[in-house]
Amino acid sequence: MIEFKSISKIFKYKNTEIKALDSVSLHIDNNEMVAIMGPSGSGKTTLLNIAGGIFKQTSGEYLFNNKTVLGNESDMAKFRSDNVGFILQHSALINNRNVLYNISLPLKYKNIEKNKIKEKVLIVTDSLGISNKLEMYPHMLSGGECQRVAIARAVITNPNIILADEPTCSLDDNNKYEVLDILKKLNKEGITIIIATHDDTVAQICDRKINIKNGKIFI
Numbered sequence: 001m002i003e004f005k006s007i008s009k010i011f012k013y014k015n016t017e018i019k020a021l022d023s024v025s026l027h028i029d030n031n032e033m034v035a036i037m038g039p040s041g042s043g044k045t046t047l048l049n050i051a052g053g054i055f056k057q058t059s060g061e062y063l064f065n066n067k068t069v070l071g072n073e074s075d076m077a078k079f080r081s082d083n084v085g086f087i088l089q090h091s092a093l094i095n096n097r098n099v100l101y102n103i104s105l106p107l108k109y110k111n112i113e114k115n116k117i118k119e120k121v122l123i124v125t126d127s128l129g130i131s132n133k134l135e136m137y138p139h140m141l142s143g144g145e146c147q148r149v150a151i152a153r154a155v156i157t158n159p160n161i162i163l164a165d166e167p168t169c170s171l172d173d174n175n176k177y178e179v180l181d182i183l184k185k186l187n188k189e190g191i192t193i194i195i196a197t198h199d200d201t202v203a204q205i206c207d208r209k210i211n212i213k214n215g216k217i218f219i
C-alpha cells in the first residue's frame, strides 16, 4: 500500500520556490489501478517520482506497505529495484543498445546470471508479442513496439508497482488501447498501477481517478 501523509515538494530554482506538491495525502491499495489526472504543471510527475523513490519529499511522510520510505541514495535504489517499474512517455530506451539489452538492464543491476536473464526476457517478451525484436535497435521499432519494450523492461523484475507517466500520449489510438490492455492485464495479475495522464479515456480503464491541480489533490 502506498500512503502519502501530507507530502509537500518544493523545488528551489534561482531565487524562487515552486511548490510542486502541496500537503498531499493519499492512499493507494495494493492491486489498485489508479489514474492521476491534472493539467500540465499540476504535480503528476513529481508525485510519481516520490512514490517511486526517485527523489524525496520536502516535508511529510511516505509509507510503502506500512514502512516509512527514507534513507540514503542506496536505500532508495534498493527500494526502486525491489518494488518499482517505470514506464515513461517516450519509452526512454537506450538507442545504441538492442531490445534484449534494454530489457535486461534492470536484472543486470541485480547481478542475475546471464542465462537466467535471457530466459526471463524470452518469457516476458513472448507475452508482449515482441520476442522477435530482441536483436533490433529502438529506432527500428514502431512507437507501440517501443512502449511494449518499455513495459517489458518495467515488469522484468516482478515489481509490486508500475508507475506510468503519460505512457500512451505519443501513440495512435490502436497502440494506445493495446498498451492499456497490457497494463490492465498486469494489474489483474496483481501489480499495483498508477498512471499519470491528461487523457480521460486512459483514466476510464482505471479503478479510480485522483485529480490534482496546483499540487493539491481534490476529488
Ligand SMILES: Nc1ncnc2c1ncn2[C@@H]1O[C@H](COP(=O)(O)OP(=O)(O)OP(=O)(O)O)[C@@H](O)[C@H]1O
Binding pocket: 011, 012, 013, 018, 019, 020, 038, 039, 040, 041, 042, 043, 044, 045, 046, 047
Ligand atoms: N527539477 C525541478 N526544478 C524546478 N521546478 C520543477 C522541477 N520539476 C518540476 N518542477 C515544477 O513543479 C511543477 C510540477 O511539475 P510536474 O512535472 O510534476 O507537473 P506535471 O503535472 O507532471 O506536468 P505535465 O503534465 O506537463 O507533465 C511545475 O511547475 C514544474 O515547473
Ligand SMILES: [Mg+2]
Binding pocket: 044, 045, 046, 165, 196
Ligand atoms: Mg509530467
